[in-house]
Amino acid sequence: MAEKMALAKAINESLRRALEADPKVLVMGEDVGKLGGVFRVTDGLQKDFGDSRVIDTPLAESGIVGTAIGLALRGYRPVVEIQFDGFVFPAYDQIVTQLAKMHARSLGKVKMPVVVRIPYGGGIGAVEHHSESPEALFAHVAGLKIVSPSNASDAYWMMQQAIQSDDPVIYFEPKRRYWDKAEVDTEAIPAPLHRAQVVREGTDLTLAAYGPMVKLCQEAAAAAAEEGKSLEVLDLRSVSPLDFDSVQASVEKTRRLVVVHEAPVFFGSGAEIAARITERCFYHLEAPVLRVGGYHAPYPPARLEESYLPDLDRVLDAVDRSLAY
């Protein structure tokens, strides 16, 4: 059944389906019950599944993730919500020192099917700690899987897959795309969770992005097309594991790569992609891999975020620089 829905609604529908299908699935977090979350992603779920399955937690992120670990040890599959990106850090200890390592420490005896949902990224004019992109901080940690859908359909299916995964999945939700609508086919056969997808074919250069930046890259490709440039857009979808094969295939075709993310460029996921693709495609590349992203500065106040965030001009500027080699 295909239906047009907003990205936030798609996650809501996906959670609903998971709660229906498996009594072990739980939804937990601050304000996820009656309020339906500050973005209404969990709207109506507590009403329909009760407060023992859709749980308003105390205001304590370490507690939320720590207890989710315990629930997972007991056979549950918690999907926890961190209200905003900047508030995941009280839980960072539990995520990094416990959640990520439990499977390895138990010699594979213990599974950690925990999903940590984090609305992330900027562009909504919020106050500080509400606009950050900390994915690289998690990707650096072995044992965690990191994904970020860019559209409603992926949001729906990737959530299903994340919940079914026996590994902890950090599910970064592009909050500025929550209200973007797309067709969601709830009976489709989805692409594998960690497979990148070509969302626009091109021959001159590859733009690789995930989450909120995919749409921007599509717009950039459309703008470039008017100038006669053919850009391929790759939606990476998963940051860890990262589908380097798909990136490589695209780069072998286009010979140029620009990686776009909101997070600071320095030590960001673009750095990893640039390094690996340089190793894999050294003789195919016509230009160094370029990165477009945030600066080495705290996320600025709302009135400056337009200067801070990658925009159409900055992506096209990088495209021009790459093509100029």
Add this chain to the structure above:
Amino acid sequence: MTVESTAARTSRRSAGSKAGTSGTKAAGTTGTKGTTRTTARKAAAAKGAEPGLVQLLTPEGKRVKNAEYDKYVSGITADDLRGLYRDMVLTRRFDAEATALQRQGELGLWASLLGQEAAQIGSGRALRDDDYVFPTYREHGVAWCRGVDPTNLLGMFRGVNNGGWDPNGNNFHLYTIVIGSQTLHATGYAMGVAKDGADSAVIAYFGDGASSQGDVAESFTFSAVYNAPVVFFCQNNQWAISEPTEKQTRVPLYQRAQGYGFPGVRVDGNDVLATLAVTRWALERARAGEGPTLVEAYTYRMGAHTTSDDPTRYRHDDERAAWEAKDPLLRLRRHLEAAHHADEGFFAELEAESETLGKRVREAVRAMPDPDHFAIFENVYADGHALVDEERAQFAAYQASFADAEGV
């Protein structure tokens, strides 16, 4: 009913009776189902003062005696009372103006203090200049008492900065958005005060929701262990966004202190006089080297959590109505009038002063310039950093390329 919640109910019942907390809301209300209990407790709380709650002014504005705390406000004059009233009125006016400015698109967000004026003015006016305040993000009334220009508070809500004032200018630290963090900073600062042999005190503000954070528990531990001169001032406004206090704790919050080894007291947070008295007591303890105190100001958030919140989704209007009857401003006004401490002229003058403040705030916000784009790269480090310099230069060149393209 899950195993966990049954256990919690049992332990709560025994905690209530063991501690002999006859006046607490928890005692005597066990055994009923969660929702019924919550409703009953809310109704009881809304009705008026309960035993265990320090109150000096009733909602009707009647002064009631309190053997323990009267002495902390014994010297208070009619002038002082009018001053407290003025603080509350102007703070409320400022807050209303900020809410309106948000609606008009001048601010991106606003966290209103409506209903919490007495808790903030009472505690704020108990402070000495050399005391140090660690607020959360709603302490506009405390900022007022510290002499922070209210327009400075609006910068971060307008989105032009992430702070807006020099914390050391008025010993009023920057607003902290990450819940609970500042309680540890306050504790550390207080440890420093003690090391220096100074007799100033430190006060940390936080909410009932924040009381669940590990940082807050750790600040209790540290302050107790190091006997730090810090007052933990919890404004229990009954809600943490959509979650009632019951979702954070099963014992009254002020009782938490006991387990850490320092005193806790619950004060009527809508009673400015009682709040003043209790905070003075706690600050004096700190100054005298007696260590931390937890003050729970029992109050109510009359508005939304912030301007992006919709409280109709989770709470009933009748709850607010019940609390409106306990309005902190109304109660002091009634007292002033009954005691003939203030005449019509005073109230009229104050009204005019409020209007002037509102106008000043409105004009200041509208005139507030957007920051220069290069501000992104300012103050990232105190010593400078090569990468920031490089990125700033790239940014400048990039900006200049637009100017070139436009032939400027």
